[in-house]
Amino acid sequence: MVIVFALVALAVPAVVAGLHWYVWRRLVRDTTRGPGPARRAGTAVFVAGPVLMVGALVAERAGAPFWLQRTLAWPGFLWMALALYLLLAVLATEVARPLLTRLPRRPTAPPTTGPTRAGAASPAAGSNRAAATSPVTGSSPDSVASPVAGSSPDADASPAGGSNRAAATSPVTGSSPDSVASPVAGSSPDPGASPVCGSSPDAVGSLVGGSSGDAVGSPPSGPSPDSVASPVAGSSPDPGTSPVGGSSPDAVGSLVGGSSGDAVGSPPTHPSPDPVASPPTHPSPDPVASAPGRPSRGTGVQAAESPGTAGAAPGGREPTRRLVVSRLLAGAATTAAVATVGHGTYGVLKGPRVKRVTVPLAKLPRAAHGFRIAVVSDIHLGPVLGRGFAQRVVDTVNATRPDLIAVVGDLVDGSVKDLGPAAAPLARLSARHGAYFVTGNHEYFSGAEQWIEEVRDLGLHPLQNARTELPYFDLAGVNDVQGESEGQGPDFARALDDRDPARACVLLAHQPVQIHEAVRHGVDLQLSGHTHGGQLWPGSLLAAAANPTVAGLDRYGDTQLYVSRGAGAWGPPTRVGAPSDVTVIELAAKRA
Secondary structure, three states: OHHHHHHHHHHHHHHHHHHHHHHHHHHOHHHOOOOOHHHHHHHHHHHHHHHHHHHHHHHHHOOOOHHHHHHHHHHHHHHHHHHHHHHHHHHHHHHHHHHHHOOOOOOOOOOOOOEOOOOEOOOOOOOOOOOOOOOOOOOOOOOEEOOOOOOEOOEEEOOOEOEOOOOOOOOOOOOEOOEEEOOOOOOOOOOEEOOOEOOEOOEOEOOOOOEOOOOOOOOOOOOOOOOOOOOOOOOOOOOOOOOOOOOOOOOOOOOOOEEOOOOOOOOOOEEOOOOOOOOOOOOOOOOOOOOOOOOOOOOOOOOOOOOOOOOOOHHHOOOOHHHHHHHHHHHHHHHHHHHHHHHHHHHHHOOOEEEEEEEEEOOOOHHHOOOEEEEEOOOOEOOOOOHHHHHHHHHHHHHOOOOEEEEEOOOEOOOHHHHHHHHHHHHHOOOOOOEEEEOOOOHHHHOHHHHHHHHHHOOOEEOOOEEEEOOOOEEEEOOOHHHHHHOOOOOHHHHHOOOOOOOOEEEEOOOHHHHHHHHHOOOOEEEEOOOHHHOEOOHHHHHHHHOOOOOEEEEEOOEEEEEOOOOOOOOOOOOEOOOOEEEEEEEEEOOO
């Protein structure tokens, strides 16, 4: 048996730690890119929360100084409830996670510069009347690209844009037997190959600035009616003006900086007035290219994303689909958990509601028809619920104007020394036939003998395995099962033997499991608490496994059992799916 307890003592903390790690992983690790302030803050919460929770439990059971109990109780017990609903919410999101992660992506259209007179041109790919190839990854079976510079006596390549009427060649991977396309400077008199974008049927556009109307090598003097604008700067209305570095007035400007005097395709020998300082022996600083000689399946160039693009993450990295989905689901789970705990806590702190139940008793005389018993259980005064809460319970009970008040256990979680002032409002409970009290299991954790004397001083009548005869029925009470640990367990024989079986009998017993003894002793109605109705859903499932009735009215043979959900709460001052109540039992006579 000792080994079993030791294994359980080790297993419980391990399970709690594992569940916390799982929730931390989903809510913190999966929603952050890496170590940083956000991850450190989330981790601190998931470390401090369990520590405070354990501290609150230990401080209460160990009888720590009351100020320490109160300091730890609020954050520790609230974390207990919040952790439960964070876990349930995260588990619920696991159903939607794979569906959201695998949704098809919406295709992203490349940016455009608008149509020209001859047609719309894509800034990412050139066009040709006969054929179109990708200027970066596409290739033509008859074309070869020079990665740096070069010229062909039969071909003209512009570094900015354009295509001839017959074919378009790739400056990176494609080549033609009759033309060599240079991504930097080379050109030839006949066909024009654009490494970047758009073309005109009659002209070769410059990446730097101007475009020529009818001939290659003429000075840039403005846009051609049939030309396509360059994706960098477009065509310049001012001849010889380049938005990058200028151009030669007698030749097509080289991207590198050199220019040809009278012939297109000659190597650069004279600098232009404003040469571009890029060295002619290196490729573009940010090329998008496929392996040389290997044809590409693509037909266009993916435009580079400009800084500050919408949707970009800090550091210039766009968040992945998995990261976006994780953040969305984590936000939904956290919001649901916080809202659930907040609403459940508010419901407890505002005080119990009144519930009315009619219970017919076969032996009840007609004169007692309508007799009202206010049933109060599980107030749990302690480091969280104090004097103010006790006053709200007293006001609620007194407002029902009962004939008798039954306090059926778990009044306190602490010593008389610490909680005596909090229980003081109970002295104002008012009923025509008085208020009665039986112990619950928590009284035996808090000093049952001292509390029995305290409630007697407050005007309540303790029933310790005892019975009293009221005008219309017998009222009996037994100690809680937990009293057996102190030699003060329930004694049904002492409380119920030698009574008149013709009279109706109402029994006060804290735990519903005591119903079986009540049936054997001919009790008509047992009033109990203890279960809290489960308090925090799905706690009702656990309560149902341990108790014959979780809440409400049930019948066992000739004995009826009513179980109250309780007025307060143990641990977290929170209830979900089991609202607190004070129940008014109205007895009904069956006899005429």
